[in-house]
Amino acid sequence: MKCSYHPRYQVTLSPGHPFPMSKYPLLREQLLAEGVLRAGDLVEPEPLDRETLDLVHTAEYLNKLESSGLSAAEQRRLGMPWSDSLWLRSRLASGGTLLAARAALDSGLSGNLAGGTHHAFADHGEGFCVLNDVALAVAKLRVEGAIERAAIIDLDVHQGNGTAAIFEGTDEVFTFSMHGERNYPAAKMRSDLDVALKDGVGDAEYLDSLQRHLPAVLDNAEADIAFYLAGVDVAAGDRYGKLALSEAGIRARDYAVIEAVRGRGIPLVIVLGGGYAATRARTAELHAHAFREAVGYERRSRF
Numbered sequence: 001m002k003c004s005y006h007p008r009y010q011v012t013l014s015p016g017h018p019f020p021m022s023k024y025p026l027l028r029e030q031l032l033a034e035g036v037l038r039a040g041d042l043v044e045p046e047p048l049d050r051e052t053l054d055l056v057h058t059a060e061y062l063n064k065l066e067s068s069g070l071s072a073a074e075q076r077r078l079g080m081p082w083s084d085s086l087w088l089r090s091r092l093a094s095g096g097t098l099l100a101a102r103a104a105l106d107s108g109l110s111g112n113l114a115g116g117t118h119h120a121f122a123d124h125g126e127g128f129c130v131l132n133d134v135a136l137a138v139a140k141l142r143v144e145g146a147i148e149r150a151a152i153i154d155l156d157v158h159q160g161n162g163t164a165a166i167f168e169g170t171d172e173v174f175t176f177s178m179h180g181e182r183n184y185p186a187a188k189m190r191s192d193l194d195v196a197l198k199d200g201v202g203d204a205e206y207l208d209s210l211q212r213h214l215p216a217v218l219d220n221a222e223a224d225i226a227f228y229l230a231g232v233d234v235a236a237g238d239r240y241g242k243l244a245l246s247e248a249g250i251r252a253r254d255y256a257v258i259e260a261v262r263g264r265g266i267p268l269v270i271v272l273g274g275g276y277a278a279t280r281a282r283t284a285e286l287h288a289h290a291f292r293e294a295v296g297y298e299r300r301s302r303f
């Protein structure tokens with residue numbers, strides 16, 4: 001399974017910052033140590049160029065990012081301090097999702113050990129998201145004629161508000177978000193299908209809801225490629241999550257998506273989304289499940 005990774009996915013934040021930057025190298029190390037990925041599976045993306053960024057984001061927003069950066073108010077909305085390395089990281093992580101999408105079209109399955117920055121809108125960033133990597137990959141592949149239709153399966157605990165807004169009215173891109181009803185963002189945008197869950201939902205109710213909706217999502221999407229935002233902030237005890245999935249529940253969720261998409265022969269791209277467990281190592285460990293399940297599924301399906 002080819003996976004995009006770049007050491008500069010990680011940028012330095014102040015010690016008390018809630019975003020677990022070190023989850024990226026920790027996840028890479030974990031997957032290599034277990035043999036889920038081999039060194040040759042890791043591919044380094046290039047930062048996306050301006051021409052590609054223009055496909056999704058407004059010129060005004062991009063000009064600001066390229067020159068002065070974000071104002072204090074904009075940095076507060078983003079939840080991160082602006083820096084040149086954050087700008088590079090945002091373009092690299094988006095490049096990683098595009099690279100993974102190309103690999104998935106080639107081989108059926110791929111991933112990015114970052115990405116899923118679904119709170120980025122065309123004209124602004126928020127919720128730790130500067131650029132909308134999945135929207136950029138979809139837009140680029142559509143412009144190139146590599147795909148016509150795409151499905152975005154967003155199971156991060158927060159609604160994919162940026163993605164929903166970017167693709168509202170685009171019939172060729174089906175956006176599905178299953179998220180916490182009472183969680184950020186307060187003002188939800190309209191996806192093609194939104195499933196809002198009450199606080200405290202656990203494995204059984206979550207998996208039941210997923211199994212009820214996923215077949216119809218894939219039927220309606222008629223997708224040439226699917227993107228899975230496998231956020232692990234659905235886990236019990238997550239700092240921001242408010243849901244209560246067990247580790248087994250997360251594995252079952254990941255498997256259900258992989259089986260549904262790959263069982264139909266649709267190329268699948270896995271991106272991380274959020275995760276705010278008690279430790280960074282724990283966050284990385286939870287993120288690893290989607291890759292374990294994906295590689296396991298592909299190995300079994302070959303026989």
Ligand SMILES: [Zn+2]
Binds near residue numbers: 156157231233274275
């Ligand atoms: Zn999230």
